[in-house]
Amino acid sequence: MxxxxxxxxxxxxxxxxxxxxxxxxxxxxxxxxxxxxxxxxxxxxxxxxxxxxxxxxxxxxxxxxxxxxxxxxxxxxxxxxxxxxxxxxxxxxxxxxxxxxxxxxxxxxxxxxxxxxxxxxxxxxxxxxxxxxxxxxxxxxxxxxxxxxxxxxxxxxxxxxxxxxxxxxxxxxxxxxxxxxxxxxxxxxxxxxxxxxxxxxxxxxxxxxxxxxxxxxxxxxxxxxxxxxxxxxxxxxxxxxxxxxxxxxxxxxNKRSNRLYQADALISQYNFKLNELIFNKEGILIEEDPKYASALEMDIFPVDINSASYKELIRVPGIGLISAKKILKIRKKQKFKNIEQLKKIGVVTSRAEKFIKIDGSYQSSLNF
Ligand code: SF4
CATH class of the missing domain: 3.20.20.70 (Aldolase class I)
Structure with a gap:
C-alpha cells in the first residue's frame, strides 16, 4: 500500500x-x-x-x-x-x-x-x-x-x-x-x-x-x-x-461530556472547589448548566454589583471572567445604576438578574 x-x-x-x-x-x-x-x-x-x-x-x-x-x-x-x-x-x-x-x-x-x-x-x-x-x-x-x-x-x-x-x-x-x-x-x-x-x-x-x-x-x-x-x-x-x-x-x-467541559472550566478557570458543583446521588452532574445549578445552592446571592468581590462576581451566572474584570474597573470610577449598563459590557443579564442587586435594589425576584 x-x-x-x-x-x-x-x-x-x-x-x-x-x-x-x-x-x-x-x-x-x-x-x-x-x-x-x-x-x-x-x-x-x-x-x-x-x-x-x-x-x-x-x-x-x-x-x-x-x-x-x-x-x-x-x-x-x-x-x-x-x-x-x-x-x-x-x-x-x-x-x-x-x-x-x-x-x-x-x-x-x-x-x-x-x-x-x-x-x-x-x-x-x-x-x-x-x-x-x-x-x-x-x-x-x-x-x-x-x-x-x-x-x-x-x-x-x-x-x-x-x-x-x-x-x-x-x-x-x-x-x-x-x-x-x-x-x-x-x-x-x-x-x-x-x-x-x-x-x-x-x-x-x-x-x-x-x-x-x-x-x-x-x-x-x-x-x-x-x-x-x-x-x-x-x-x-x-x-x-x-x-x-x-x-x-x-x-x-454528548450532553454529559459537554457538562463536564463546563464544570472543568469552573474548576480550572473560575477556581471553583469540587464541593461547589452539584451532583446527583450517583455522582453525575445534574442536567443543568453547572454554574447555574451551583448558584442556586449558594447562600451568597443576591450580590451587589457595586460591592461584590471578584470571586463573588464570577459565581454569578451570566458574568464571565472578562465581564467581572470590566465591572471592577468601571466601578472604580462610577457606580452601576441599572442592568442596561451591565448588558453593554457583555453580561448575560437574563441569567444574571436573579442573582444580583444594583445599589441595593433587586433586579428580579429570587424565586427558586
Ligand atoms: S487505547 Fe489502548 S488499544 Fe487503543 S491504541 Fe491506545 S494502548 Fe492501544
Whole structure:
C-alpha cells in the first residue's frame, strides 16, 4: 500500500485522540487526509493529525485499535510522516503536527519511532513550528525528556479517573505507575527547564465506557490541575466500535461530556472547589448548566454589583471572567445604576438578574 493510502487510513484512526479538535471546514481543507482545525485561545489552527500505526499490543476494550479486533493493520515510517507533513506545511495547508500511535512490540520501541519522526523534522529539516506529541503510558523518563525537548506540547491519555475504572476499560495499564508517575516526571522536567514542551501537558478521559461518575472524573482532573500543572483536559464521550469488546455498550450522550467541559472550566478557570458543583446521588452532574445549578445552592446571592468581590462576581451566572474584570474597573470610577449598563459590557443579564442587586435594589425576584 502506498504512503497516501496508509495515510488516509491512519489519519482517520487519529480522530479518536482529541486535541482542541473541531470539524474540518471545506474552505480550509484541501482534499488531503489528516487536516484538522484545532483551536487555541479562540483561534483556529490547521493541524496535521496522524496515527503512526494502528497496530497495538494492548487490549483497551473500547478502542478501535485493540489487539483482539480483526482488521488491517498499517504502519508509517518516520520519514513518511515527516515528508508528508512538510509537504502540507510548505504548502500552507497546516501550521502544526499532532502525532500519536498504537503500541507496536513495546512501549520503548514505539516511543523511539515517535521521537525519531519529530527529530527528523526539527534537526534534519529545520522545522520550527508547533508539534503536539502523544506520550505512551509507561514510557521511560529518558524518552519523555527527549520527546519534550522536541515537542511544544505533550499529552498522555489518562482515560479514567480511578484505578478500578481504568482496569475496567484498559486492563494493561496501571493508573498510578504508567500515567500519573509519568505526568509527575513531565511536570518536574518542565519546572527544571522551561524549554521542554513549553506549551505544557494535556490529557483525555473516556466518558461513559465504565461505571465511573462525573464526580470521580472531576476529582481526578482537579488533582492533575493542582499537582502536575496540567494545561487542559478533554472529555471524549464513549462511542461503541464494532468488533471491540464494548461493541454492545450504550453510547455516552454528548450532553454529559459537554457538562463536564463546563464544570472543568469552573474548576480550572473560575477556581471553583469540587464541593461547589452539584451532583446527583450517583455522582453525575445534574442536567443543568453547572454554574447555574451551583448558584442556586449558594447562600451568597443576591450580590451587589457595586460591592461584590471578584470571586463573588464570577459565581454569578451570566458574568464571565472578562465581564467581572470590566465591572471592577468601571466601578472604580462610577457606580452601576441599572442592568442596561451591565448588558453593554457583555453580561448575560437574563441569567444574571436573579442573582444580583444594583445599589441595593433587586433586579428580579429570587424565586427558586
Ligand atoms: S494502548 Fe489502548 S487505547 Fe491506545 S491504541 Fe492501544 S488499544 Fe487503543
Amino acid at each position: 502506498n504512503t497516501l493510502k496508509k495515510m488516509q487510513v491512519l489519519c482517520d484512526y487519529a480522530q479518536y485522540d482529541l486535541c482542541d479538535y473541531v470539524a474540518p471546514t471545506k474552505e480550509s481543507s484541501p482534499n488531503l487526509p489528516g487536516i484538522y482545525q484545532a483551536t487555541s485561545n479562540g483561534c483556529k489552527i490547521p493541524l496535521f493529525k496522524v496515527l503512526m500505526t494502528n497496530k497495538c499490543m494492548n487490549n483497551c476494550k473500547y478502542c478501535v485499535n485493540q489487539s483482539k479486533r480483526n482488521f488491517t493493520r498499517l504502519e508509517l515510517k518516520p520519514e513518511e510522516i515527516a515528508n508528508t507533513f512538510l509537504n502540507y506545511y510548505n504548502n500552507d495547508y497546516v501550521n502544526g503536527l499532532f502525532l500519536s500511535s498504537g503500541i507496536v512490540k513495546s512501549v520503548d520501541e514505539t516511543m523511539e519511532n515517535l521521537i525519531e519522526t519529530i527529530r527528523l523534522l526539527r534537526k534534519n529539516y529545520g522545522y520550527q513550528d508547533y508539534i503536539h506529541l502523544k506520550i505512551i503510558p509507561g514510557a521511560s523518563k529518558d524518552s519523555i525528556k527527549r520527546a519534550m525537548s522536541l515537542a511544544d506540547r505533550v499529552s498522555i491519555n489518562i482515560e479514567s479517573g480511578t484505578e478500578s475504572g481504568l482496569n475496567e476499560i484498559s486492563p494493561n495499564k496501571n493508573l498510578q505507575k504508567d500515567i500519573i508517575r509519568r505526568f509527575k516526571w513531565i511536570n518536574n522536567l518542565s519546572k527544571r527547564n522551561r524549554n521542554l514542551a513549553p506549551a505544557g501537558s494535556t490529557t483525555q478521559y473516556i466518558i461513559g465506557a465504565n461505571n465511573e461518575s462525573d464526580e470521580e472524573v472531576l476529582s481526578s482532573v482537579n488533582e492533575l490541575y493542582k499537582k502536575i500543572n496540567l494545561k487542559r483536559s478533554y472529555y471524549s464521550p464513549f462511542e461503541s466500535v464494532a468488533g471491540t469488546e464494548f461493541e454492545n455498550h450504550e453510547n455516552c450522550d
